[in-house]
Amino acid sequence: MKHLVILIIICICLIGCTNNAHNEEWSKIDTCIHNSDTTALTLLRKIGRNKADFTKADKMRYELLLASAHNKFFISLKSDSTMTDVVDYYLENGNANERMKATFLLGCVYRDMGDTPLAIKYYEDAIKYADISNKDCDFYTLSRIYGQMGGIFEEQDSYNIMLSYFKLASKYAFIAKDTLGALSYYKDKGMAYYLMGKYDSVFITNKNVRDLYRRYGYKELAVLPSDIEIYIYLLKKQFVKAKYYMDISHKYFSKTNINTNENGINEYYKGLYYLGINKIDSAKYFFEHELYTYNDYNNKQAAAKGLFNLYKKEKEADSIVKYSELWNSAVDSSYAHMSTRHLQQMHAIFNYSMYKDLAQQKEYQLKIRTALIIVIIIVLFLLFLIFYMRNRLRFNKIKEQNTSYAFDILTLRNREQELSRTLKKKDSLNNEFIDRLHNEIESLQEKLSLQQSDKLRPDQWGMRDAFFNAPIVNYLHALSQKGQQASYSDIKNLRLHFEKYDNAFLSFLITKGSVLKEREFSLCLLTRLRFLPSEMACLLDVSPQVITNIRAKLLLSLYNLKGGAQSFDEKIRKS
Numbered sequence: 001m002k003h004l005v006i007l008i009i010i011c012i013c014l015i016g017c018t019n020n021a022h023n024e025e026w027s028k029i030d031t032c033i034h035n036s037d038t039t040a041l042t043l044l045r046k047i048g049r050n051k052a053d054f055t056k057a058d059k060m061r062y063e064l065l066l067a068s069a070h071n072k073f074f075i076s077l078k079s080d081s082t083m084t085d086v087v088d089y090y091l092e093n094g095n096a097n098e099r100m101k102a103t104f105l106l107g108c109v110y111r112d113m114g115d116t117p118l119a120i121k122y123y124e125d126a127i128k129y130a131d132i133s134n135k136d137c138d139f140y141t142l143s144r145i146y147g148q149m150g151g152i153f154e155e156q157d158s159y160n161i162m163l164s165y166f167k168l169a170s171k172y173a174f175i176a177k178d179t180l181g182a183l184s185y186y187k188d189k190g191m192a193y194y195l196m197g198k199y200d201s202v203f204i205t206n207k208n209v210r211d212l213y214r215r216y217g218y219k220e221l222a223v224l225p226s227d228i229e230i231y232i233y234l235l236k237k238q239f240v241k242a243k244y245y246m247d248i249s250h251k252y253f254s255k256t257n258i259n260t261n262e263n264g265i266n267e268y269y270k271g272l273y274y275l276g277i278n279k280i281d282s283a284k285y286f287f288e289h290e291l292y293t294y295n296d297y298n299n300k301q302a303a304a305k306g307l308f309n310l311y312k313k314e315k316e317a318d319s320i321v322k323y324s325e326l327w328n329s330a331v332d333s334s335y336a337h338m339s340t341r342h343l344q345q346m347h348a349i350f351n352y353s354m355y356k357d358l359a360q361q362k363e364y365q366l367k368i369r370t371a372l373i374i375v376i377i378i379v380l381f382l383l384f385l386i387f388y389m390r391n392r393l394r395f396n397k398i399k400e401q402n403t404s405y406a407f408d409i410l411t412l413r414n415r416e417q418e419l420s421r422t423l424k425k426k427d428s429l430n431n432e433f434i435d436r437l438h439n440e441i442e443s444l445q446e447k448l449s450l451q452q453s454d455k456l457r458p459d460q461w462g463m464r465d466a467f468f469n470a471p472i473v474n475y476l477h478a479l480s481q482k483g484q485q486a487s488y489s490d491i492k493n494l495r496l497h498f499e500k501y502d503n504a505f506l507s508f509l510i511t512k513g514s515v516l517k518e519r520e521f522s523l524c525l526l527t528r529l530r531f532l533p534s535e536m537a538c539l540l541d542v543s544p545q546v547i548t549n550i551r552a553k554l555l556l557s558l559y560n561l562k563g564g565a566q567s568f569d570e571k572i573r574k575s
Helices: 002-034 039-048 056-072 081-093 096-112 116-129 139-155 159-175 179-195 199-215 227-235 239-253 261-276 280-293 297-314 317-350 354-363 366-425 428-449 471-481 488-501 503-511 518-528 533-540 544-559 565-574
Strands: none
Touching: 002 039, 002 056, 039 056, 056 081, 056 096, 081 096, 096 116, 096 139, 116 139, 139 159, 139 179, 159 179, 179 199, 179 227, 199 227, 227 239, 227 261, 239 261, 261 280, 261 297, 280 297, 297 317, 366 428, 366 471, 366 533, 471 488, 471 533, 488 503, 488 518, 503 518, 518 533, 518 544, 518 565, 533 544, 544 565
């Protein structure tokens, strides 16, 4: 019995020593990952050879650190089978930091698998596990989660959400004493402001970043401008400032000698600069170098646009046609690329089991699998082609309808003004001309009334009034003809227009702010001004069917009535 007790004690000591040895290695690997030291990968490969002898706790710790290292060093995480087990283990056995980190890394797995909805879900779950009231909270990982969320919502064009996440990422990186990370996220806020059209905020943000770089001792980074600032200066034709910051940027980045797509955009900036100061040959060199060196959509589109503007300035007709067609082709390719990407993201929402199905297909024979892949590629190509052509035809039809509507309104106003001038002359010889004007006006009134949901003629809803004939209203009609989206500034001016001419209606909408999103608020204003659904679709960057659905939904939200889009239009115009 005595020997048995001694044997048990020895076994416990050996197990304890083994665990302590592993814990020391785990801590060393974790430190290497945090410091971006690739030694972590070497250590993981070495210790992973004995994985069969690990306890469950050690195995889970190993898999957690392996996923963390792969994420840190940009090695794609392509399978969720292991990480789901890791998350389950730490949810049951781990502390708050371990639960947060494991769940975050599972979100990164789905990010790399292209499943954005699941990535967001697990990022949000990870945030819930963070105990920010505890001084031992892993604020470093928390800041990375918010940074990932900001990047995702930038891709989704949700700039306000993107901005809020980058603010939180910067805040928690500062708490974690990760100064460079905090300043990087702080700088990302400038991109959000740029995408929102708030150029003054871009300059303020970047000035604050440079001040902070200087305060924390990063003197070289403190003088480095952002690409966004340079581009804004070029847009504003402030070429002296643009050149000053371009030279600083070139001096800093020329040390790396890395030929990236971002360098192509810098060449576009140089082309814009030389075009702005009328050094045509230099501008042409940079635009052409960008066009033929970089193969991504953004560079192709930017270079073709630059050359189009160059030859437009030089008035060379053949080259204008050539590069306008090339520019349009690049824009179409970019549009198709974005359409495919969004289609894939929508598909991911409803197909979370796709990866398990693909794994099961590994049992099939090579010949069957190859045939299946070929069929899938053909089907996807056909679906893409149908989707792309359908969208192009719909877009062109909307533009044509908007152009016709805006043209008829403009023609009607011109004919009414012409009739008014003619009547003032009181010349009996003009009777035939007056009759012709009356007939044309009557025809236009009838034509425009058919496009209104209530069939009212323009002279019945007051087209001549300043409310319907203000510069911002005419500008938005013109914008919809081009199939372009209204900017943040345009919507702001539209609200100011209502403050001046229809403040009671604006106040009514403001009181309904709890049930109205920003897009729905703008739709109500445009409906009040008798914009067509096709015009609203362009200005709000959605499909006409979405406009119809929103109108029907808002009838219930705003007025507690059931009905269709036409009933909503009538209520909005009578409110």
